[in-house]
Amino acid sequence: MMYVMTHAASPAIPDASADSRGEPLLEVKDLSITFETQHGSVAAVQGASLRLEAGKTLAIVGESGSGKSTTAMAVIGLLPGNGSITSGSIKFDGADLATYSDKQYQGIRGRQIGLVPQDPMSNLNPVKRVGQQIEETLLVNKAATKADVDAKVLDVMKRAGIPDPDSKVRSYPHELSGGLRQRVLIAIGLACAPRLLIADEPTSALDVTVQRVILDQIDAMTAELGTAVLLITHDLGLAAERASDVVVMHRGKIVEQGPAKQILENPQHPYTQSLVKAAPSVAAARLDPGAYTAPLEDREELAEDTAASEDLKDAPENLVELHDLTKVYPVRGKGDFYAAKNVSLDIPRGSTVAIVGESGSGKTTTARMLLGLIEPTSGSMKFDGKDLAKLTKADRKDFRRRVQPVFQDPYSSLNPMFTIGHIIQEPLDAYKVGSPASRRQRVRDLMDQVALPQAMLRRYPAELSGGQRQRVAIARALALEPELIVCDEPVSALDVLVQAQILKLLGDLQAERGLSYLFISHDLAVVRLISDYVCVMKNGELVEAASSEEIFTNPRHPYTRKLLASIPGNELGIDDVA
Numbered sequence: 001m002m003y004v005m006t007h008a009a010s011p012a013i014p015d016a017s018a019d020s021r022g023e024p025l026l027e028v029k030d031l032s033i034t035f036e037t038q039h040g041s042v043a044a045v046q047g048a049s050l051r052l053e054a055g056k057t058l059a060i061v062g063e064s065g066s067g068k069s070t071t072a073m074a075v076i077g078l079l080p081g082n083g084s085i086t087s088g089s090i091k092f093d094g095a096d097l098a099t100y101s102d103k104q105y106q107g108i109r110g111r112q113i114g115l116v117p118q119d120p121m122s123n124l125n126p127v128k129r130v131g132q133q134i135e136e137t138l139l140v141n142k143a144a145t146k147a148d149v150d151a152k153v154l155d156v157m158k159r160a161g162i163p164d165p166d167s168k169v170r171s172y173p174h175e176l177s178g179g180l181r182q183r184v185l186i187a188i189g190l191a192c193a194p195r196l197l198i199a200d201e202p203t204s205a206l207d208v209t210v211q212r213v214i215l216d217q218i219d220a221m222t223a224e225l226g227t228a229v230l231l232i233t234h235d236l237g238l239a240a241e242r243a244s245d246v247v248v249m250h251r252g253k254i255v256e257q258g259p260a261k262q263i264l265e266n267p268q269h270p271y272t273q274s275l276v277k278a279a280p281s282v283a284a285a286r287l288d289p290g291a292y293t294a295p296l297e298d299r300e301e302l303a304e305d306t307a308a309s310e311d312l313k314d315a316p317e318n319l320v321e322l323h324d325l326t327k328v329y330p331v332r333g334k335g336d337f338y339a340a341k342n343v344s345l346d347i348p349r350g351s352t353v354a355i356v357g358e359s360g361s362g363k364t365t366t367a368r369m370l371l372g373l374i375e376p377t378s379g380s381m382k383f384d385g386k387d388l389a390k391l392t393k394a395d396r397k398d399f400r401r402r403v404q405p406v407f408q409d410p411y412s413s414l415n416p417m418f419t420i421g422h423i424i425q426e427p428l429d430a431y432k433v434g435s436p437a438s439r440r441q442r443v444r445d446l447m448d449q450v451a452l453p454q455a456m457l458r459r460y461p462a463e464l465s466g467g468q469r470q471r472v473a474i475a476r477a478l479a480l481e482p483e484l485i486v487c488d489e490p491v492s493a494l495d496v497l498v499q500a501q502i503l504k505l506l507g508d509l510q511a512e513r514g515l516s517y518l519f520i521s522h523d524l525a526v527v528r529l530i531s532d533y534v535c536v537m538k539n540g541e542l543v544e545a546a547s548s549e550e551i552f553t554n555p556r557h558p559y560t561r562k563l564l565a566s567i568p569g570n571e572l573g574i575d576d577v578a
Contacts, residue, residue, distance in 0.1 A: 024054075026090075027051045027090075028071070029088055029091070030049055030087060030089070032087045033067075033085055034086045044067050045067040045070055046067075047087075047254075052196075052228050054195070057228070057229040059238075060247045061234060062250055063234070063250070063497050064234075064465040064498060065465045066250050069200055075097065077097065077109070110137060111141045115189055115198045120181035120182045121411060122411050122412070130171055130172070130173060130184045131168075133184070133188065134156055134157065137188050138156070152191075160186045161213040161214050162183050177364070179358070180360065189202075190218075195227060199218070199229060199232065201234070202218075202231070203215065207522035209563060209566045215241075215242055218242075237525070243260045280496070280500070280529050319349045320346065320347035321346050322344055322346070323344050324342045325369060338540045340365045340541075341541050343362065345535050347484070347518060350510065354521060355535045355537055356527055356563065357536060358522070362537050362540040362541070367405075401482065402484065403482055404478075405477065405487075406485060406487045407473065408488045410469035414472060417460075420459055423472060423476055424472065425443045428442060428443075428479055446475040450475045450501075470490065471494070482515070484515070485517050487518065488520040490502070490521075491521075492523065524567055532548055534551040536563070538559050543559050544557040544559075
């Protein structure tokens with residue numbers, strides 16, 4: 001293995017056992033983990049060694065499939081049934097957890113080691129109120145009695161940044177936004193004040209302002225209780241801001257580790273250097289799409305489309321026009337709740353309009369009304385000059401072909417019973433596009449475009465990482481060559497390298513095919529790279545709308561400035577706004 005060294009006296013991978021900083025709370029030595037699959041044995045982690053002292057935060061970064069989450073799950077004893085530790089040790093407060101039985105682990109999970117998993121929808125019980133799920137954690141781990149558990153549940157929810165906990169405590173997971181569901185998971189993980197908190201992408205679904213609240217809370221716990229944090233993230237800005245040390249994993253191996261500032265400002269290994277280079281920044285300019293080369297079999301179609309494109313001369317300049325769009329939900333005993341109120345925006349042809357804002361601001365509600373997934377209470381929506389409320393059955397079918405979504409959650413948006421090939425080909429089959437052979441070729445081309453090996457076509461979603469699943473969702477959305485793609489947090493589950501590839505792909509496809517995007521995101525650095533126009537939403541209303549350049553260099557509304565100031569590693573130096 002080759003290393004690019006700038007300091008000959010410092011090894012790229014320090015020997016964890018040689019660290020003289022005292023006894024660590026957690027010490028992983030020479031850990032190897034293997035998964036048995038239908039394709040044979042897969043070495044997911046190979047010889048990993050790391051250490052974490054009490055009260056410190058250690059971040060593990062790397063792309064999807066690098067082994068970072070697998071390492072964390074081994075620490076808490078939650079490897080899948082087909083996974084096993086083949087060598088090495090995991091010492092927690094001197095005890096080797098690698099030798100623990102599941103019954104022994106039950107004595108430390110929650111009480112000694114807390115977990116904040118990545119996906120809120122698959123980790124929360126859909127038939128239990130969120131308050132009941134937090135209560136169960138407290139009672140099972142004897143962190144509360146039946147007499148005081150109700151008060152402690154509300155306190156935990158408040159500490160996790162959940163607004164209005166008195167009303168949210170009786171909500172079911174599906175009644176909360178993605179960000180609020182993630183905060184419930186954080187509340188459960190922090191409920192018993194564990195000595196070690198494993199946070200697996202704990203803020204990937206959160207907007208930047210709430211992200212800062214949650215991370216500040218974790219920092220406060222570290223300082224007050226001596227809690228150590230093992231942070232799994234693909235957000236290098238987050239790792240740089242919050243972790244004292246960083247471990248970089250690539251293909252199951254640790255390729256570099258050391259102090260966070262040193263690793264991220266002066267990376268030694270080529271892979272770490274590529275991660276740092278690919279990290280988005282709000283100081284960057286809009287991506288300049290490159291020359292996209294269409295697959296050979298698509299070029300004749302593109303030539304034919306050139307003649308058809310003459311019809312666009314008389315087409316409306318705006319592909320989408322939303323006017324005073326409002327969605328009201330009646331709330332028993334509390335009157336009406338405005339999820340979106342008088343939202344007006346246009347999406348010019350071939351451009352990207354981004355909607356940003358905190359969880360619950362109305363950005364996803366607006367997108368779902370456009371997609372026809374929920375009915376607006378009032379207002380109008382036009383697509384290509386046609387009123388969406390007056391479409392015929394045939395027109396609506398055509399609309400659904402021309403407009404495709406990419407949803408936020410890659411775990412629930414893919415059919416677990418279908419192979420990856422079936423999932424991507426399904427839209428082509430539904431619309432009877434081309435011959436069966438051409439559909440199969442189109443699927444293979446799409447796999448190449450989203451940087452997935454064609455060998456995955458026979459696999460099922462459960463066999464893929466979160467980032468890989470999201471790439472499948474993007475491939476499926478591109479299958480019918482739509483004119484508008486509604487992207488609801490499309491890269492929030494992706495590591496920075498794949499994120500950069502997907503954003504570049506979206507930009508190149510836009511340049512070549514004239515695609516338009518409605519881009520919903522809480523990641524302002526990503527929005528900076530992909531958007532032409534930005535709409536900022538708060539409490540269901542648009543508070544600012546302007547070109548991307550103006551929003552990021554001269555934000556006018558205090559709320560917009562607050563969003564920008566909350567970005568981890570923000571290089572603009574914008575002052576915090578109360």
